[in-house]
Amino acid sequence: MRQEFFILTKEQLQEEIQDGLKAQLIEFAKNFQPKEPNEYLTRQEVVDMLQITFGTLNNWCKNGKLKPLGIGSRIYFLRSEVEKSLKPITL
Template sequence: METIQFISTSPTALANLIDEKIKAQLEDLKQNFQPKEPDEFMSRKETADLLKISLTALHDWMNKGILKPYKMGNKTYFSRKQVTETLFNSNK
């Protein structure tokens, strides 16, 4: 660990310097911050409609591991974010 000595700096001057640096960092964060969008979950039908495929094809994609389903009770949902990422990554 590195040691820093402040010989001719008063506690007030040091606190002001720290405040200035923190304010600059916060201002940078405010300008560049992009909040996460909440993930939307779609039903099987909505997912099939989005992908323009049949429910049978969607079921096959689930079994092949192409799309990851989320189960809640007896219902199946898909993450819109993961579906779009899968589409864009499959073209590479």
């Protein structure tokens, strides 16, 4: 078994390390997707946003079209989920 040794100066070693880090950061940046903060809407905000009644909102929740979230007696909806529930209509 033959081993090869490379002699590098301090500057060359620093440059090799920097090049390796740059390559890793570039690869990381390609796949990095910043997470959007969740925006929660109240029942009133969803009703206003979609221009519907509270009855319609309740029916959509019962039918599983919208997924309400709750804490205590408060009910919220994720804006992203409300927007995802909208489907294109073909005429």
